[in-house]
Amino acid sequence: MPCTTVSPNPQFASIRTARGNFSQEGLRGFDLRGKTLGVIGTGDIGRHAATIARGFGMEVLAYDVKPDPALARELGFRYVDMNALLGAADVVTLHVPGGPATRHLLSTEQFDAMKPGVILINTARGNVVDIEALLHALAEGKVAAAGLDVLPEEPVIREEAELLRSYFAREHKLNTLLANHVLLRMRKVVITPHSAFNxxxxxxxxxxxxxxxxxxxxxxxxxxxxx
CATH class of the missing domain: 4.10.910 (30s ribosomal protein s13; domain 2)
Incomplete structure (x- = not known):
């Protein structure tokens, strides 16, 4: 589950240990059991996220523009409105399509509605999250950590199909395009190259x-x- 990669950050722990530093300072995480996962978007991927979370002993709240009550009963989660989800969730995970309707679905107003110390996971589309608002929320501690498999700046790999084509053509590099991105320098943010499906x-x-x-x-x- 993506939230296990950001609390605590295993990449930082691995790098530090490889340098001979075996200190546990700054590496304390939290149990998922008993925490609340907020799933935004309960399509195929969102429902699998809910199933996995239930296996960890989490309570699951969900928001979708087209709720599926039968699915909620089957998987043991509850649909609530967006503000209720944001106010209750310890971890928020996004599983909505991209497009004008979901652009900046999470922005300043939504981050303000979240409980302090929330973890944000975005494996949907980069523009679903207002990155400037996320940076402020991270700086203020409202968001404790973020796991991002997508960014608005992805100019090449926008869809899985394009990544598949790159297997047979040439390997696309995002390094130069993202080198100066402030999120890449934040220890409490884990960024991957749109590879969650891969x-x-x-x-x-x-x-x-x-x-x-x-x-x-x-x-x-x-x-x-x-x-």
Missing amino acids: TREAVQRILDTTKQNIDAYLEGKPINLVA
Whole structure:
């Protein structure tokens, strides 16, 4: 679960230990059991996040523009409005699509509504979070830590399909583009290169689904329509 990578930050601990420093100072985290996870977006990924959190013994609250009461009963979570979720969650995880409707879904007003010391996880799309507002929330301690698999500045790898193409073409580098990004220099922020989905099995599922979509279209029976 992504929140286990930010509290405490294992990257910092590993680097420090490799340098011969075995101190535990600054590495104390917290148990997930008994904490509250706020899931924003209960599509396929969001519902899996809820399932995993329940396995850790967490209470799960969810917000979605199209609630699924049957799913909530099945997985044992509750739908609440956005402000209620933000005010109660110890960890907030985002699983919504990108686009105008979700741009800056979390901004200053939403960070102000969160409880102090919250952890934010964004594996959705970079523009869902107002980065300037997040920086202020981190600086003030409102957000204790953040795990970001996406950033607004991602100019190349915007969709999983583009990352897949890079396997067969050339490796895209974000290093130069993000080198001066202040978030990269913050110890309480873990940033990964839009790779949360990137397992052998997930890549194979994407390829299989793509082939099925093409075959179905050629047969005049399109599937998995999104519009």
